[in-house]
Amino acid sequence: MNIGIDMMGGDYAPLEAAKGILLYLSHAQANVKLTLIGQKHIIDELLHQRIIPTNNIHVVDAQQMIEMHEHPTKAFKEKQQSSISIGFKLLATGKIDAFISAGNTGAMMVGALFSIKAIDGVNRPTIGAYMPRENGKLGVLLDAGINADCKPENLVQFATLGSLFAEHILGIEKPRVGLVNIGEEEGKGNLLAQATHTLLKENSTINFIGNIEGRDILLDKADVMVCDGFTGNVVLKLAESIYDIVQRREIKDEHFERFNFEAYGGVPVLGVAKPVIIGHGVSHAVAFKNMILIAQRMIEKELMQKMKDAFTGNT
């Protein structure tokens, strides 16, 4: 397999990306090749300095960069020689099997949706967020902010996509799906949650456990937690801010360390036809390593095929 990495994406590129690659390669299997995409002279220098070993590494030159503040659609379209645009070209043409970037999130979404496209039957691809539990497990909350307005059918698809991710990538058997709501009983919630509850209950392909409330999001109650992207994004950013507060107050606690969302190494865009992983802008080495590991696992487990099967009914 061949995993493409945007070397220019993220606040600490390319050095943290390079360090992450080194971390990854120290444990990697021999059959994984990495394609490093970015300004060739910079990447060559990293190779020359032996910050990254040269075996199984392929460099693709991309002279342009999409900056963090640029308008996603415009930049993606106009900067054809950017690392993100070239990465998606390589992915679309099968030169790489997965693409990872900690760069401009919007441009990554544009690339995923327009260069790669959604899996047949998926109306709205989604991005999830990990939610840490005290027992060390992770839950996945989705949508985390890509789809601000949702229909009930969208949330049901998020449940399916999230369940497949949780099962095959996080290794959770029969992942429990919870609907984020404002009451435990059926019939509670806004119109979206009420209608979604009915659809989730009828869906026999997932393990729906019912409504969960805000207080359950950080507990090990549901493995996959679905909501619209507005609620999900507010929840994610609130949870992220907890880590900042804990840090400022110099509280040392193993569990609250897990609120350091940067360490999780980005999340895949679920529902597009090929593995695309979007990292946090402030990603450090461990985050890059973890993103490569997730990409590797998505390829090994043939997650894309499993998702396609789920949406054509060939399960």
Added chain:
Amino acid sequence: MNIGIDMMGGDYAPLEAAKGILLYLSHAQANVKLTLIGQKHIIDELLHQRIIPTNNIHVVDAQQMIEMHEHPTKAFKEKQQSSISIGFKLLATGKIDAFISAGNTGAMMVGALFSIKAIDGVNRPTIGAYMPRENGKLGVLLDAGINADCKPENLVQFATLGSLFAEHILGIEKPRVGLVNIGEEEGKGNLLAQATHTLLKENSTINFIGNIEGRDILLDKADVMVCDGFTGNVVLKLAESIYDIVQRREIKDEHFERFNFEAYGGVPVLGVAKPVIIGHGVSHAVAFKNMILIAQRMIEKELMQKMKDAFTGNT
């Protein structure tokens, strides 16, 4: 002034209510009278044991109780002799100037909306939640769960009601109003947030500072934070769960102590014509004391009249 207190409401009634009254009376001004509503023989026993002093206290017998699990509308209608029903009758007829209960929240809402009614011009009364800041200040997030589906105009009214509460009860001059959203820039968000942003910007009676994100909710960025009741309730319960986690992990920290939402002593229903304060089911003495103080302040500051003026344009 005469403040009515439901002695039977809350998990630790009537003893914690009684202790809260004692705490309050130890600092109270002479011109405040308290009307204790509940089973007379129980209240008389508290007075007899001198748990509560007898001066400035008036007891109103209410032989029935609405339990926490009962259906709000049904119970409120059928249990005419309950402490909540009698409390609202006293409030509606002017026998008391404010009513406080830590009992069945739904029944309290039914009473507020149907016995007292909304202020003319207020489409949807609301309940807020306090959000603690590291500097010790409090922000108010509203709606906290009463209005799951909202229109832009509702959120604008929440902003007005919340601003008046923040100014006159919390003592914040020109309270900053933030719209909870998933991006800082105008134009971000779901359809509700986009439309609300436009309306808030046009509203010259409030101090609108723009969008705030999930990460800002616990920061001292906006004093009044408006969102639909679905988002608000998920945020509130998530924030409440932080305190549980901190407690379980035996973390001692002054700021995280402020996440003990029980201590704040309940929140007023904003937008109804008379002061109604709903406490947390698990309210202890300090919570009851604080609820009485809020009621006292709402009366002293003539908050209801100020709200009426705001909605008839007589500001």
